[in-house]
Amino acid sequence: MPIYRAPVADTLFVLNDVLGYERYANLPGFADASGDVLEAILAEGARLAEEVIxxxxxxxxxxxxxxxxxxxxxxxxxxxxxxxxxxxxGWLGLAVPAEFGGQGLPYAVHTAVGEYFVSAxxxxxxxxxxxxxxxxxxxxxxxxxxxxxxxxxxxxxxxxxxxxxxxxxxxxxxxxxxxxxxxxxxxxxxxxxxxxxxxxxxxxxxxxxxxxxxxxxxxxxxxxxxxxxxxxxxxxxxxxxxxxxxxxxxxxxxxxxxxxxxxxxxxxxxxxxxxxxxxxxxGGLKAMFVMMNEARLGVGLQGLAIGEAAYQNAAAYARERIQGRSLSGPKAPDRQADPIIVHPDIRRKLMTMRSFNEAGRALALWTALRSDVAHRSGDEKDRQLADDLLGLMTPIVKGVLTDKGFEHAVMAQQVFGGHGYIEEHGMSQFVRDARIAMIYEGANGVQALDLVGRKLAQNGGRAVQAFFKEVGEFCETNRSDEKMAPYTKALKKGLNDLQAATMWLMQNAMQRPDNAGAASTDYLHLFGLVALGYMWGQMVKAAQQKLTGGAGDAAPFCEHKLVTGRYFMERVMPETAAHLARISTGADTMMALPAEAF
Missing domain, CATH: 2.40.110.20 (Butyryl-CoA Dehydrogenase, subunit A; domain 2)
Known part of the structure; x- marks a missing residue:
């Protein structure tokens, strides 16, 4: 039977140490879920997810x-x-305004516990x-x-x-x-x-x-x-x-x-x-889009949540299942074979899933905080910036997290080998359930077109330029930090690829719209990689600061962050170059065959 444990410690690390949750204490609702209260909410949500749902x-x-x-x-x-x-x-009304019967807590808190419930x-x-x-x-x-x-x-x-x-x-x-x-x-x-x-x-x-x-x-x-x-x-x-x-x-x-x-x-x-x-x-479409945008962020969270549950089961199976010997010599000489977690290809799968999930969690919470600022801040400039970034990231969160959630559910199933194809282990359900998230609330191809066709040009490109500026300043601020170099160099390379792709679209999509359509999915995932890489940059920075200050019992947790983040930068982030190469080919070969040739 499948297992699940809510990643409470990781959620708290992201909210408190990475995203500076306490900095938002002046916004309505945050004071009601600060410190120990936040931890208690997550712990109770985890209990309900694990034991009941x-x-x-x-x-x-x-x-x-x-x-x-x-x-x-x-x-x-x-x-x-x-x-x-x-x-x-009271979980359904957690973030609903108190005047309408809810608790009025931050959308970020709703997002955090929502992941646990969906994984369950x-x-x-x-x-x-x-x-x-x-x-x-x-x-x-x-x-x-x-x-x-x-x-x-x-x-x-x-x-x-x-x-x-x-x-x-x-x-x-x-x-x-x-x-x-x-x-x-x-x-x-x-x-x-x-x-x-x-x-x-x-x-x-x-x-x-x-x-x-x-x-x-x-x-x-x-x-x-x-x-x-x-x-x-x-x-x-x-x-x-x-x-x-x-x-x-x-x-x-x-x-x-x-x-x-x-x-x-x-x-x-x-x-x-x-x-x-x-x-x-x-005015129905405008009214429905309020619901659809909320739902799209929720569907993105579904992709992350299913990927996390599938990963946890794959990791547990890999630690227990014995098969073959390690290429570098037996690791369990007292047993007939080694656990499959010693094999590099199994590690590749597990590290790919883990590095994506941890960054995806940070991205979901980062986006949720933008929603809180957009709807709760009294500063018009802050609200505008947050709303710009929220709109920009919605198709990315929906499209990238669900595409990868399904891909990683399949990857986790592969760790089980033939047992992953058998219903008793539950991996088939993760694959089947994850598949719909790529389709409903706007199929992911539509999300990609929304990003390229609407969000990039909106308000003169104000949102995308703000994102480029934020990521670029992070890289520049940490450029001279030797410990950060393996992370910031990879992130800056990814950002350069994303900016080059954006420039290519500006130069080639207007005169031939098919170029935008042909590039859209690659652009969505290129943007997603940079966003996830930015999350990793911030997580690594926070982990290093905790280690420097004396992390105590949290030291292994922080060390694991550094390794997982480096894996993402070395093994996943280079995919930005492939996306840029495909984008730059345009639509010619994609659209060349007549319809009747298919």
Missing amino acids: QPTNRIGDTQGCKRNDDGSVTTPEAFKDAWAQYREG NMAFMMYPGLTQGAIAAIVAHGNDEQKAAYLPKMADGAWTGTMNLTEPHCGTDLGLLRTKAVPNADGSYKISGQKIFISAGEHDLSENIVHLVLARIEGAPEGVKGISLFIVPKFVLDAEGNPGARNAVSCGSIEEKMGIHGNSTCVMNYDEATGWLLGQEN
């Missing part, structure tokens, strides 16, 4: 969700008890995950009546939420959607249409499900300019604000999926269901 993961995968004859959905055994404990701890059971965490996105959309665009009616119950976990975008003929290109909204005399709307791939669309964990649905009001403009967003609850609220009459929305079927079997991914049918406009008429 993780044991439900295999159950959810094998049992799946069941659609009943009346259209209701039964979730796997043990989910209800886990949900009750998750709800009782990704499918289970999709129920609150979509709810948090729906909460964000209602906070940003709801009127006072809507906020009062829905947010406290959703923050409490009594009600959950969904996002309904995709239709059978319409995925990324939302301008093609056909779901229609017909105005009623009382200001509500009749919503009719079908949505597919709706995560947590119907289930038995909450008293009500608040669907956020994109639809086109009769007579609205064609394309994305005519899309509106509606609140369509499973049960229409009565005069007291409690779930009342059953709305005309139902689960037509549960999708048969490769993974995340514990989550009810539904086909949802709206048959003149009653809904209420959320935000401005024809």
